[in-house]
Amino acid sequence: KQWYQRRVRGSWKYLEEGDEQCEEEPQPEHPCDETFFPDAAPIADESCDLLMDAPFSACHELVDVESAVHNCKYDTCSCYDSSCACHAVKEYVKECQEAGVQGLSTWRNFVDFCPMECA
DSSP states (O other): OOEEEEEETTEEEEEETTOOOOBOOOOOOOTTSTTTOTTHHHHHHHHHGGGGSTTGGGGTTTSOHHHHHHHHHHHHHHHTSGGGHHHHHHHHHHHHHHTTOOSOTTGGGGOTTSOOOOO
16 A cells, blocks of 8 residues: 655645545643643633734734633743743734734733743
């Protein structure tokens, strides 16, 4: 039997000739999972769930907030520090502004772990 590789949604799937079923590649466990860093999840929740509230809620119809929160929590749990959420929040704000959302100029007032950097 021959095996073929096919790229599907960012990951490789293996398809046996004649089969329509693809073997699923195992997904890595999420670092917020209690088997890795159980104490990191509350830090990530507090740091990342703020994207669900104002002023960020003005953007929810234009930019996928669930993916942003998921990525934020992944990053925050991986480094075990709320400051790691800063990049994800800044990226969400950037995508919102690029989509034309107004009223996010004061977003840092709601995010105490992401201060303005001076050059």
